[in-house]
Amino acid sequence: MSADRPAASRRMVNVVIDGSALSVPEGTLVVEAAKLAGTSVPVYCYHPKMDPVGLCRICLVEIEKTPKLQIACATRVTEGMVVHTSSERVAQARNGVLEFLLLNHPLDCPICDKGGECDLQDFTMSYGPGLSRLTEPKLHKPKRVDLGPTIVLDEERCILCRRCTRFDDEIAQERNLVVIDRGHRSLIGTSDGGPYRSYFSGNTTEICPVGALTSKAYRFRARPWDLTHADSVCAQCSVGCNFRIDSRFGRIMRTFTRENLEIDDGWICDRGRYTFNYLYEPTRLRRPLMRRGDDLAECSLDDAAALCAEKLGPAARAGRVGVIGGGRLSDEEAFALQAFARQVLGTNNIDYRVHLQKFASPARFGARLIDIDDASLVLMFGAYTPEQAPILDLRLRRAVARHHTQLMYIGPYRPHLPVEAQYVEYTPGAIADLMMQLADTVHQGRTESGDGFVADIARRLAQAEKIIAVHNGRDPASVSALDRLLETLAGYNHRVGVLVVGSQGNARGAEAAGCVPNLGPGYAPCSGEAGMTTGEMLKAAADGALDALFIAGANPALTFADGALARRALENVPFLAVAEQVLTETAALADIVFPTASFAEKRGHVTNLEGRRQAFGQAVEPPVDVLSDAEIIALVARAMGHAESVSPQPAALLAGLVRAESAAERSVGDLLPRAKVDAVQPAAVEKVDATHRTFTIIPVPHLYSGGGAVAHDPGTAPMRPRPYAIVNPEDAARVGVVPGERLTLSGSGGSIDVEARVGPQAPVGVALVLADMPEAPANKLLDASGFGTATISKAASVPEQRSLERVSA
């Protein structure tokens, strides 16, 4: 039961359910009490995560001293209550409800995806009538309704339990799915008649008790009894939702939630749910590739490993080698990767960080996801959870909507949130200052008297009993200022906590496994001098100071802030080996590409943003020549004569990692000494003057952006955005930008073409550019600070290419 159910109080009451006496907390719903009594009451509309509505009437039970049958889903137990869940009257009522539900139901079970795991089938078998007494033709409703990019709706199968509309309302807080029309003519649809677009849409197919909502990815693909289940953990983002991978004959058919109340509360997002069909696309790498001039040609694993050994050996001996990656590997593989760097290549040049993120864990006040549930105030900056950690955001939405949690979002542009939030416009470089001012204001007790928005925020903080900060570990200065603020607040007996949203699914695991230049596994200071960070490695490679780079599960060409530097480095480095699942922008520049197994094709552990290490199992076998990253690393190490240094076995690797952690007396959930960071500080965004055509570029995240799996998946393709840039209406009028037209943004590192959008969320003088899109890499316009400047002009595809300067001149 989720935390915000009308509190079942501690007082216990005695009830008798079907003859068995038991003691349950007062206020427990009869349906839940029945579960405790070992009996089950059938339900359709009732869902433990949502408010009871009492619509379907299948759960009618007999309660002594109450003349009418009562719905178990909404009736709460009282002292001395005697409940009968299988009396003659109850059986008759259930039979009647099922007869009603089946009247016009198409009974197309043989072709229905839900067949075999359908509550309508199951309850009909258990409690229903064998035959319908309906003697006329069934009423028909629309079948195959294309509800949106992910879902097909069959209105005839729908029993109008409204779990889906209530999910969209109560859980997602988006209020897009609604019931249309009335009575038996009721239909499920969207409030605006448009497609049902939600990052959480797949959950509705799961909670649908019948086959009305079916996912496009799974329609007509398999029967439930043919599926093999494997417990897994989603590694698409750092939340670490638990899920189950269902496969048939070695091929993944679908994914399914695997409730973990403390992490996902039983939900997963659509990116996590639907990104698996890229594994079966031609673009998935199945054979090692070796560079032949301008092309990459298939080769054998042994040849690829031999060439790696041949190139990496001398580079390592010369101390001119670097290793990048770890944030998209398992904990075991991240451990293997750093062992490969330190023990095989003899270098501390290893770094998992290929985004702007500097730290994946808080130095102090580490919080857990469930801390959001009862937080009085959530302070978010840098991180943008709706796009970067959807299931964390779902928890946050619920806290705001149901528990009066205040959400305060500090950032350079107005967020798009479905729940009420206070927005503080602040340029990223100035957030550290703001935190310091807040700390001072709170510390000096000036929260009551001061005015201005700093005092206003400080007052809110001072009034909040529990404060959770959510950020992305990007700016060391603001992070340490935050720590000071929280320390001050903690000193005044506020409960405080920090969650750092990882830029990669296993960022925190990679950090803990030692994929940083100055710390080994278990955050132990590494022996020898600290190595180079990603930025330093790329700089060195671009300058000809590195001879070889080994990159595993990372795509710096697209994600590293200074895109121009990254591309120059990857092009200039004499030898580049990349382990990847698809040919990313980085892999395309490599001399050797190893095809790697996905998370579904291997086993291991992954650490989420709380620092919780979770095991995931293998669901399917990878293709023949596809190895896990650990196996690839071990293969290369063996080719270099270091077979003993890196094991390919997850169990052995985990043992090594745990051994190192206990030697360092630290484990993955611990708060760590700081990793070495690049010297670059995020600059304050300078507002350009109004006559200028040069815009400050701020990259914005999107759930479906990225150049890896998600870019090659047919399932998520309809949800992928087209690259765009948003400018303020004022700027649009000034420089003549029309929504929908193609723009060219030209910066120091090159230019990209994007679709023009106009919206007030972009501050004046700023263009918000969709980040991490391979078609239009925003990092071409950025520098190491993560911001940049660019000139906006009409795109070349416009017949007469003229710059806006000339147009307006």
Place this chain on the structure above:
Amino acid sequence: MATFEPVLTKGVGQLDLTDVAAYRKNGGFVALEKALKDMTPESIIAEVTASNLRGRGGAGFPTGKKWGFLPKDGRPRYLVCNCDEAEPGTFKDHMLLEQTPLQLIEGLILSAYAINAAHIVVYIRGEFLEGYRIFMRALSAAREAGYVGDNLLGSGYSADILVHRGAGAYICGEETAMLESIEGKRGEPRLKPPFPANAGLFGMPTVVNNVETLCCIPHILTRGAAWFASIGPPKSPGPKIISVSGQVQKPGNYEIPMGLPAGELLQDYAGGLLPGRTLKAIQPGGGSSAAIFAEDLHTGIDYDSLAAKQTMLGSGGFVVMDDTTCMVRASMTLVRFFEYESCGQCTPCREGGQWVHRILRRLEAGEGSDADLLVLNTINDTLTGTNLCPLGDSIMPFLLSVLRRFPQEFAEHVTLAGCPFDPARRMVAA
């Protein structure tokens, strides 16, 4: 002929009671002036409780008791007036709204004062366009005359009235569906508890009262609870407006003392049946009520007497059917209404309603079978008493009462393969 002196409808048809002066001359606003000057809210509640006034919307819940349920926790309270009258055969609130809007306004202000409501909302059925216009004009006039608004009659008490119009859903007459509708949501009944007294409009303590109930309040305060309680049976006293329709000489709204025998209403007020006809069935309480028959004409028209006959006073829609009426057709018409108006939340109401309607339609068309009769005879067990609100429980009562009384008429529809009342068929038979 009837001797009861009308209370609620006094002056209706003779005076323009939408005019403040005329209404005052008719005895209006006396109660309001007296109450604001001399009465505390508690004493008003006590008076209404002592009068034994029961809600005129249909359920007959004691009004004073309902007011007393409001929690005293300092939250703002709402008074909502249910003027969504849509029960088949009922048109009394419609008349009160158009003919005596100021009486309703006086009742509203008095009740709001009694329960200390911060806001008053009148939910007017969308189809009552003329009534809405009349009410709005009367409201401005009352406001101008100082009976509505700030600091009423110098008492320091302020109350204003907000009007919300419905959009054509019968279900919005159910009080919690009405609250949802006022809140701007889909008009559907809420799960209870919590009851509106605790969590009503916008989650605040709310009283929902019917138009006629509110119209009784000024009279109780002017003439006293004892006078009111002396009209009719002690447990359901007072004047009551009955909407008489169907095959009678003079259909219309009649104000009667509670407890008047049904036969007297039929004969003395409504002028009796049409010449040469005999009585077949009467629905005493609107489309939701089970029928009474010729031998029940001595039954008093009040809550308890009708309940003893397994039917109800309901909203007071008195629908008379004589021997020319086909019971299958009458049932079909009613069931079609409920089927069409079902909100669709509860399975039995949503699915059962359309099923029963289709069966009756087929029976009436001569395509029915014995299997259909069996369904009609047994479906009540699973259809009635299993729903969230009373709409689903309104589908079967009339049908069931006439099915039990006239089983041969239903059977005949099967054996004749058509309706015996169909004129074309009669000609063939002759």
